[in-house]
Amino acid sequence: MYSFGEYCIFDGKIKTHKLDLKYPICPIRNILSRFSDKWSLLILAVLYTGKTMRYGEIKKSLPDISQKILTSSLKNLEKYHLIKRKAYAEIPPRVEYSLTETGNSLIPSIQMLITWAENHFEEILRK
């Protein structure tokens, strides 16, 4: 297990997504914080169930996400190499998204989280 004390002496760099050069690397702050927003995990999970999906299919799986946020979330996930984007030069346009190897390697962790959440649903929400 890591020394969180050591890792966690950062000074507010989390927002800018910059790394602190003086200290070693806190995985939570520097990596996990990039995907711990409202939609990223859901998008990854949806992509996993569908293997490769078009923009509209993802949108349909997450009916209450706005176009803007879906687009920007996909860009963010692509930026960090968790998903890949393939655009076809057709009319009307077609764009397909799928998990990268890196993205796929995150799935077991997400599944473990989901399983935990399921198993502890009542405990968490009781009272």
Add this chain to the structure above:
Amino acid sequence: MYSFGEYCIFDGKIKTHKLDLKYPICPIRNILSRFSDKWSLLILAVLYTGKTMRYGEIKKSLPDISQKILTSSLKNLEKYHLIKRKAYAEIPPRVEYSLTETGNSLIPSIQMLITWAENHFEEILRK
């Protein structure tokens, strides 16, 4: 694996932390969203390394968290039964925090996430 399509037909209830009664339960939206803020995972990880810690010790492990946010995060984690709070009637006051059984059961998932983040550090941040 879950049908995320089915689970994810909620309509914007995530903010209020209310459950959607019409549909079954999406673990990500209804459970994980409660702890996917800036500090909760770090607090849980810190508490795990220290077993039971005083308020000031946690603060020292996370030097750049504000008092207000630490207090409210601890309250939130206590509300959902991930940590327990024990106050001693002394002067000056002493308050000790520790993981509950439920909180402890989340640790393996967090560790798995951290291990993943470590192993994919360069891939995620390259270029």
Add this chain to the structure above:
DNA sequence: CTGTATCCTCGAGGATACTG
């Protein structure tokens, strides 16, 4: 030492209209 009480900033997320 462990908190409240205010006030404030800032950006994630959203609503809506438009485009190639």
Add this chain to the structure above:
DNA sequence: CAGTATCCTCGAGGATACAG
């Protein structure tokens, strides 16, 4: 179909002062 472009809301997070 898969996006941009604007404008806006709202609340997480923070700074500071004070309290028991």
